Amino acid sequence: MKSHHRSTIVLAILVFALTMLACDVSSVTRLALGSTPTPAPTQTPFVITATPEPLPKSFGAITIAPVVIGADPNFKAVDAATRFPEGIGRIYALFAVDAPLKATQWRYEFHTNGQRKSNMSGYGWDVNQPGTTWSSIFSGEGLETGDWEFRLYIGDRVAQTAKFTIEKRQTGAPFFAVIRFAEDNRNDSPVNVHTPNQSFKAGTKRVWAFFDVGNLPKATNWKWEWSRDGERIPNLSGAKGWEGNATEKDWWLNISDDAGMRAGVYELKLYIGDQLAQIGVFSVDR
Structure with missing residues (x-):
């Protein structure tokens, strides 16, 4: 009885081993025959490449x-x-x-x-x-x-x-200092001076130009020129001999139009003799 039982166990093990071997051989055979499923293609992401904006080759002359x-x-x-x-x-x-x-x-x-x-x-x-x-x-x-x-x-x-x-002006040389443009004149002093980047509002009727004077002998020839948008305004420009003291504070000129000054960029140039001595610029809004 014991011998028969052992034979039965051995036989069972042998059958199991043959079955597993058959499975392995079958698996290897399928690989060898090329029955492995074809891999699915990998998707390539669609990349949008922005066209770079062109840079200038250079800037024009300054x-x-x-x-x-x-x-x-x-x-x-x-x-x-x-x-x-x-x-x-x-x-x-x-x-x-x-x-x-x-x-x-x-x-x-x-x-x-x-x-x-x-x-x-x-x-x-x-x-x-x-x-x-x-x-x-x-x-x-x-x-x-x-x-x-x-x-x-x-x-x-x-x-x-x-x-x-x-x-830089030479020591002792005659000069006109920086020109300041203002909205009004009160007792020969500027009122509401505008900075160089501050325009005057549309409809402005008068703008005052104030500047200091130094070392300018009496009767020295000097002149002033007003222009608008690059064009000289002849009837508002002039020349004469200096009538003030050699040193003056807040000497002034003005430019006006009772109907309201035209919009644009205004320039005042001051000369001592024929030498450009000072430039001032302001604008009037549209």
Whole structure:
């Protein structure tokens, strides 16, 4: 009985082993016959690549001027120069752009006497179409004298530069100081002086120009010229011998129109003899 029981167990084990072997052989055979399912293709994600906006190859030559007229994108410089008198309150740097630009793609810097002016430098602005645009600096007390440089960058590449000088007047030389434009005159003193970037409202009938005078001998020939949008206004300009003291505070001129001054950019130039001594600019809104 015991021997028969062992035989039965051995037989059962043998049958189980043969069955498992048959399964393994069958499995191997299926692999060998190539019946493995074809793998599904891996999906490639659809990537949208934005076409980069074109950068300008360069900026056009920079023009330095005290006055800019016109409208975006066709601004124009007036009285372009590279040397300006001490006391000038505003300077424009005008340049052409040959392709649209985002503000983060370019920047500008003003330098004076070898030092970068951080408060006069920064990233640009969106330029939506090719054309001419500008940057400017201003000071109600007159811009710093010395050698200046304006730089344009595309990324970190210097793309264009221009140099100009605000000349320091010689000690003892006659001068007209910075011109201040005001809304009114009270007892020969300015009322509501406007900063160089502050326009006068539409309908303004009169603007007063105040300036200090120094070392100007009596009877010295001097002249004043008013212009609007780059065109001289002959009937408001003139010349004569100096009638005041050698030193005067708040000497004044004015420009007016009882019907309301035309909108535009106004410029006042003062000369001592034939030498340009001072420039002042303001605008009247439309």
